Amino acid sequence: MQKSVRYNEGHALYLAFLARKEGTKRGFLSKKTAEASRWHEKWFALYQNVLFYFEGEQSCRPAGMYLLEGCSCERTPAPPRAGAGPGGVRDALDKQYYFTVLFGHEGQKPLELRCEEEQDGKEWMEAIHQASYADILIEREVLMQKYIHLVQIVETEKIAANQLRHQLEDQDTEIERLKSEIIALNKTKERMRPYQSNQEDEDPDIKKIKKVQSFMRGWLCRRKWKTIVQDYICSPHAESMRKRNQIVFTMVEAESEYVHQLYILVNGFLRPLRMAASSKKPPISHDDVSSIFLNSETIMFLHEIFHQGLKARIANWPTLILADLFDILLPMLNIYQEFVRNHQYSLQVLANCKQNRDFDKLLKQYEANPACEGRMLETFLTYPMFQIPRYIITLHELLAHTPHEHVERKSLEFAKSKLEELSRVMHDEVSDTENIRKNLAIERMIVEGCDILLDTSQTFIRQGSLIQVPSVERGKLSKVRLGSLSLKKEGERQCFLFTKHFLICTRSSGGKLHLLKTGGVLSLIDCTLIEEPDASDDDSKGSGQVFGHLDFKIVVEPPDAAAFTVVLLAPSRQEKAAWMSDISQYLEVSRRWKIWQHSRPLVYK
Known part of the structure; x- marks a missing residue:
């Protein structure tokens, strides 16, 4: 028996957000509908092996998505045009690039697409061909073979290093023996000095030899230190530290961008709407403003403090200690629970307020601000929903390049576990809250x-x-109106x-x-x-x-x-x-x- 398929809508929206921002391929394509065989232009974004399409380039919520795993893509000829139309229109349609995505299972109709430029169409086909998890598995197998090979090289290097250590110990013993011989020779020389002829000046050739010896010793010392530094630069530890620093720099940039988004949300929307709610003819009430924005202003103040702490740590580079900042941030992240729990309700309140023409006109005026970059209020209200998962991903990448003996290792693992626990609690609370709202909505519909x-x-x-x-009686069907339309x-x-x-x-x-x-x-x-x-x-x-x-x-x-x-x-x-x-x-x-x-x-x- 068929059962309904459920999926995590929040995670799907997050993947759609990543596709819009970091997608492999993005742009406008025309999609053929199955019902009326018409072409509708949509904005598509490919992320990994998922193809999202939106109503427009500025749309935040996807209109649909396709899983491309196991699919194939091939070019198709232009379909025949029924009816007589202008010649220029027919030529323009024939020049368009048509291609079809075929799915590897029965029951799924092929996805027919077209674009204006042939080069653009070839790029889309190539990107869809490469959007396969199976290819990633093959690449993983190749990387695993390389890893095994590198492990063997490391073991060989360890053996060589052990042999070199023994040689150095033997050389240290030899040096000690030579030192003792030199000391003995110096004592012999001291005893023989009275019998030697006193020379007021050294031989010039001896001075030249000493200068050459001093130069050679300095050159050998510098060469040895240069080799030591180059070996460390090429070592895995140095590579991990470089990647770790790069992750930290990226996190600082992302935090700066997030604080800027919160600043626009608070100063570009929240505070102006509060002032409008206090006017003589308010287009919105103070309760609705509080329901829409919730505690976004408190979230902005919290992340401004966290961002200042990150910038102070960057000022002390190359020493980057971040664990204490997360220790301060973790107890205060509970404010996200209220925001996430009521996010769907805040969007419903905003949609209801948009029915008021005065409010809708005022909101469009705020959204026309150049700082918004064409983004709507709903987009800014969605940003805090992804911040906790973004911290979890960042800490996961940071731990991947943090040595096990690093002083911050345990603190970062603790912060990651706490964030994952908070994320699970928030997800469960959102599910419970949505179920209660659904039940109450049905209860209000019943008179x-x-x-x-x-x-x-x-x-x-x-x-x-x-x-x-x-x-x-006895549950038997009445045959009076079984065939009537009134049933x-x-x-x-x-x-x-x-x-x-x-x-x-x-x-x-x-x-x-x-x-x-x-x-x-x-x-x-x-x-x-x-x-x-x-x-x-x-x-x-x-x-x-x-x-x-x-x-x-x-x-x-x-x-x-x-x-x-x-x-x-x-x-x-x-x-x-x-x-x-x-x-x-x-x-x-x-x-x-x-x-x-x-x-x-x-x-x-």
Whole structure:
């Protein structure tokens, strides 16, 4: 049975943001739609093996994405043009470059694209050909072979270094022996000095020899030190330190850019809107301003302090100590939890405020500021969402080039673990908050209200339109209106599945929902799902033929009322399979919960 596919939308948006900023290939392409066979111009961005497309170059949220793993790309001829049009238009269309992306599995239609320039089209095809995780695996295997080879070289060098160490020890012993001989010779010379003839001046040739010896000793010493320095520069430790410094410099630049973005958000939008909210005819209220921007001003002050600390560390280069800065930053990063938890709500408030023409006009005036560089307010509100993951990636790269014996190693690992823990907590809180908002939105749509949706443990699963088939005694289908058109009209129900309950509502002409008076709220713990009707039931035999096997039953046995049956009709077999799969899954969960409740020992006070 098919199940709904879920993905991390926040991570997908983050990848789309990276594709827009650092994508392998970016630009406008025309995409052929499958429905009307028309061409629509989109802005595409390729990042690794994912192809995103946006409505425009300034769009922040992608309109869709394609996974290019296992796909192929080939050029296609220009399609024939139906009808007679101007010759210049037909020539321009024929000169365009057409190519198709073919996916390596059935059921996926090919992606047809075109561009204006042939060179641009070839570059796109080459980039798509190279966007393969399998190629990365092959490259990884090659690098692994090189790594093994380098490990063997290192082991050989260690053996050679050990031999050289022994030679140096032997030479030290020889030097000590020669020193003792020199001392003995000097003593002998002192004893023989009275017998030697005193010469007032040394021989000029001896002076020349001494000068040459002094020059040679200095040259040998400088050469030795030059070799030592060159060996260190080429050593793996020096290479790691260079990469580590480069990562730190990049982090400082990214932090500077992030502080600048927060500065624009606060000074270009937040503070002017606060002043507008205090005017005589405010286009927005102070509560809405607080709901949109949350604690972004506090986040800006925090990162300004952190950025100043980073610049002070850079001033002390080449000594770069960063662990103490992260120790100061970590306790204050909890302010991101409130921002991330309410980010989706702030975007909803902003969308509602844009319905006001005065506010929309004022906002466009702020966004026209050259400092915004064409970016909208939603873009600036999204930047803090990616800051914690960016810190985690930076620390991961920094630890990859930090030796295990480095003084900052343990502190950086601790900071990375704390940031990962904070990121998981923020993700869980966002999921819980979104589920509560979804339940409250459904509860507000129901005119009578629904108290079970106020339970925070009630998780939304799915919703959709089903047709409730009328029934009579013992659950047999009524044949009075099975073939009439009124069945769809009168029996259409809006159904909502949660982890503990199943809601059945009718929709009024005004769009409001009303719970059924009987069987509107079904507790899954009292329900039994029946997919195939009983073969001995004549009415049930006919139902499968009448409805094309699109119907299923839910038998409800409440403890304080008579049992009854709800017969529902899905619009397609796929929808029926999806509904039954989800309902059966949570029926099993409820049944296990009921068994566990009955098996618990009684506790007497």
